[in-house]
Amino acid sequence: MSEEVKNLNKEKDVKAPGIQANDLKLKPIPEGSHLLEVDDLKMYFHTRDGIVRAVDGVSYTLDPGETLGVVGESGSGKSVTVMTIMGLIQMPPGKIEGGDVRYRGQSLLKMSSKEMEAIRGNDIAMVFQDPMSSLNPVYRIGKQVGESLRIHRGYTKKQAMERAIELLDMVGIPNPDQRVKDYPHQFSGGMRQRVMIAMALSCDPDILIADEPTTALDVTIQAQIIELMKEMQKRNGNAIIMITHDLGVVADMADKIMIMYAGRPVEFGTADQIFYEPIHPYTWGLHNSIPEQTIDEKKPLTPIKGNPPSLIDLPAGCPFAPRCPYAKQICFDKKPEKYTDETGHYSFCHFADDKDFIRAHQPETSRTNPNILRGPASAGSQSASKTATGGEQ
Amino acid sequence: MKYELAEDYVAPQENALEASKDSTKPQRTLWGDAFRRLRRNKLALIASVWIIFVVIIALSADLWVPQTFGSPTDIDSSTSAARSLLPPRIKGLENLGIFDGTTDKKNLTTGEMEHINVYQVNAEKYPNSGVQDEYHPFGTDLLGRDVMSRIIYGSRISLSVGLLATSIAVLIGLIMGAVAAYYGGIWDVLIMRLADIFLAFPYVLFVIAVLAVFGPGFQNVFLAIGILGWPSIARVFRSAILSVKENDFIDAARAMGAGDWRIIVRHIFPNSVATIIVYATMSIGGAILTESALSFLGMGVQPPTPSWGYMISDGKTYLSTAPWLMMCPGLAILSTVLAFTVLGDGLRDALDVKMKDA
Numbered sequence: 204m205s206e207e208v209k210n211l212n213k214e215k216d217v218k219a220p221g222i223q224a225n226d227l228k229l230k231p232i233p234e235g236s237h238l239l240e241v242d243d244l245k246m247y248f249h250t251r252d253g254i255v256r257a258v259d260g261v262s263y264t265l266d267p268g269e270t271l272g273v274v275g276e277s278g279s280g281k282s283v284t285v286m287t288i289m290g291l292i293q294m295p296p297g298k299i300e301g302g303d304v305r306y307r308g309q310s311l312l313k314m315s316s317k318e319m320e321a322i323r324g325n326d327i328a329m330v331f332q333d334p335m336s337s338l339n340p341v342y343r344i345g346k347q348v349g350e351s352l353r354i355h356r357g358y359t360k361k362q363a364m365e366r367a368i369e370l371l372d373m374v375g376i377p378n379p380d381q382r383v384k385d386y387p388h389q390f391s392g393g394m395r396q397r398v399m400i401a402m403a404l405s406c407d408p409d410i411l412i413a414d415e416p417t418t419a420l421d422v423t424i425q426a427q428i429i430e431l432m433k434e435m436q437k438r439n440g441n442a443i444i445m446i447t448h449d450l451g452v453v454a455d456m457a458d459k460i461m462i463m464y465a466g467r468p469v470e471f472g473t474a475d476q477i478f479y480e481p482i483h484p485y486t487w488g489l490h491n492s493i494p495e496q497t498i499d500e501k502k503p504l505t506p507i508k509g510n511p512p513s514l515i516d517l518p519a520g521c522p523f524a525p526r527c528p529y530a531k532q533i534c535f536d537k538k539p540e541k542y543t544d545e546t547g548h549y550s551f552c553h554f555a556d557d558k559d560f561i562r563a564h565q566p567e568t569s570r571t572n573p574n575i576l577r578g579p580a581s582a583g584s585q586s587a588s589k590t591a592t593g594g595e596q
Numbered sequence: 597m598k599y600e601l602a603e604d605y606v607a608p609q610e611n612a613l614e615a616s617k618d619s620t621k622p623q624r625t626l627w628g629d630a631f632r633r634l635r636r637n638k639l640a641l642i643a644s645v646w647i648i649f650v651v652i653i654a655l656s657a658d659l660w661v662p663q664t665f666g667s668p669t670d671i672d673s674s675t676s677a678a679r680s681l682l683p684p685r686i687k688g689l690e691n692l693g694i695f696d697g698t699t700d701k702k703n704l705t706t707g708e709m710e711h712i713n714v715y716q717v718n719a720e721k722y723p724n725s726g727v728q729d730e731y732h733p734f735g736t737d738l739l740g741r742d743v744m745s746r747i748i749y750g751s752r753i754s755l756s757v758g759l760l761a762t763s764i765a766v767l768i769g770l771i772m773g774a775v776a777a778y779y780g781g782i783w784d785v786l787i788m789r790l791a792d793i794f795l796a797f798p799y800v801l802f803v804i805a806v807l808a809v810f811g812p813g814f815q816n817v818f819l820a821i822g823i824l825g826w827p828s829i830a831r832v833f834r835s836a837i838l839s840v841k842e843n844d845f846i847d848a849a850r851a852m853g854a855g856d857w858r859i860i861v862r863h864i865f866p867n868s869v870a871t872i873i874v875y876a877t878m879s880i881g882g883a884i885l886t887e888s889a890l891s892f893l894g895m896g897v898q899p900p901t902p903s904w905g906y907m908i909s910d911g912k913t914y915l916s917t918a919p920w921l922m923m924c925p926g927l928a929i930l931s932t933v934l935a936f937t938v939l940g941d942g943l944r945d946a947l948d949v950k951m952k953d954a
Contacts (some may be wrong), residue, residue, distance in 0.1 A: 339867070354858070
């Protein structure tokens with residue numbers, strides 16, 4: 204993000220009416236820290252069947268205006284990680300077994316529930332997966348969009364309603380001054396997700412966490428919602444943590460991507476590194492399982508064989524070893540160490556530093572094989588993607 | 597294969613669709629919908645009309661009842677003998693041969709049953725009482741008080757005990773149920789086991805025991821019924837909250853920075869209010885019934901304040917000679933309790949959002 208946007212953001216924050224003087228987002232980020240630092244976070248659930256290691260050593264950093272994509276299959280701990288950051292996990296059964304989460308240098312895990320309430324929705328806001336059930340069915344849209352402002356900024360009902368109309372207009376709801384009087388069931392799924400985004404952005408949060416915001420929507424609406432989030436990010440300068448199980452969703456959105464598997468990060472890098480130079484066999488598997496319609500429609504999908512392990516009873520070695528086509532004996536015996544290269548691109552694999560191994564198995568990308576993008580149907584795919592986002596203009 | 601778009605192709609806009617079903621149509625609200633559905637339920641409509649009727653009569657009683665039917669409590673010693681145990685007599689129905697003030701009475705001298713008009717007989721016996729011109733639609737009791745007047749004033753007791761006791765029970769039940777369901781864990785165990793203990797006692801016996809300690813009287817009656825009535829409401833409300841709590845919008849509210857109190861009051865309550873309204877409406881009937889039972893047993897509102905239960909108890913001695921003494925307050929209890937139950941049932945259907953039938 205450019206310096207310009209950052210300054211704009213700061214200025215707007217201070218001027219914002221009703222903003223609390225002790226609001227954390229007005230404080231400068233301490234030297235040497237990031238906006239958000241998740242440091243070796245471990246969240247275990249103590250159940251009758253045993254300890255579920257839902258999040259087991261997740262680390263990442265986020266800077267203002269950045270987008271982090273968190274990708275993984277169901278049960279890989281993506282949601283639990285952000286729910287932990289937001290303090291939304293019921294404890295017990297959940298328990299933080301280690302690590303820390305720092306927002307502007309302050310540990311969120313050490314905060315009282317009152318302090319966390321002041322941060323939730325105000326500095327860190329969240330958009331949920333299912334827009335159909337994330338809005339309270341008994342309140343009018345306007346009231347719900349303005350609720351954050353009433354909580355955090357002490358707006359009057361009238362001020363909150365006026366701001367709600369502006370926000371709904373901003374996220375592209377037509378007739379906002381009429382629609383604020385509607386109930387959620389009068390909105391379509393895509394519209395409700397726009398409302399959710401308006402709600403989340405109402406207090407100018409530093410970080411917007413989107414937990415699979417497009418999973419419950421159909422493809423054209425998905426594209427519109429992603430487009431909207433990017434546009435809002437440009438306007439507000441907020442950072443985004445985008446959780447998804449769809450690599451395609453983060454492809455043209457994320458600056459950094461973390462791939463998670465069985466509660467752990469397996470690979471972390473910039474979007475380019477994850478897409479063009481992936482070094483973990485699981486990431487390769489994900490790439491290979493993307494349908495390559497542009498090359499050959501008849502080609503069967505190549506799934507990753509097997510199922511993720513139970514989080515209660517993890518294998519002794521690398522958790523991916525039982526499904527990894529390249530697993531050696533060491534993979535079953537020993538947990539892999541974190542391998543980080545000079546750019547910060549890291550991977551948990553015994554062979555992460557073995558250049559020959561990687562070169563031999565890394566999937567083909569448009570960078571390693573330029574023919575991919577010049578395939579016979581590439582022109583068609585481009586116009587199709589235009590259609591998908593066309594509704595935004 | 598190529599996917600080419602026509603030159604003049606315009607991507608369909610989601611917004612355009614939404615905009616077309618513009619906001620000119622009248623706003624529909626949850627309560628508006630519920631009222632519309634309730635209106636279509638004939639039985640519930642009759643019940644609510646009846647309840648409104650009873651409430652209006654009870655509230656306006658002071659303005660017209662004593663003048664029309666006579667005082668519900670005062671006994672005029674000079675004329676009470678003349679007015680004692682008069683059968684129902686309604687103006688305008690006399691010529692039809694019903695409610696004309698006649699009854700079968702045993703002639704004390706001959707020992708035979710006679711069909712006589714008590715109003716005329718008493719007027720002959722007490723020439724100055726003016727009884728022959730009086731109309732008591734529900735008859736009179738032993739002391740010459742008008743039963744209609746007593747039933748109307750008794751409705752004040754029944755309705756206020758019903759409402760007050762239910763309000764107290766709902767208030768306690770809501771707090772207990774909310775704490776049990778929302779905080780769970782040890783709170784849930786403690787509160788629900790306490791509720792089990794309360795429910796293990798026979799309810800009326802429990803209330804009688806409490807009243808035996810604190811003494812009878814209007815205030816103690818509704819306090820006792822209300823305070824002892826919370827466990828069932830707490831149970832119903834707890835389960836309602838448990839199901840609402842699972843919804844994503846509760847998580848969304850928490851993610852928005854709403855505190856526990858705000859989530860309970862602003863997000864959970866409104867979503868379980870339908871259950872509570874239905875249950876509370878039905879409990880009003882139950883509380884009226886309990887109050888009647890207590891008064892019947894002499895533990896309720898004390899005479900001379902008229903109370904339906906006490907009137908039944910008072911009239912049971914004359915069941916064969918003056919059946920109206922029991923029947924009229926009995927019908928009053930029956931109709932009112934039934935009305936609250938039917939209304940509660942209708943409300944359940946009306947407030948059920950899942951029954952989205954047009």
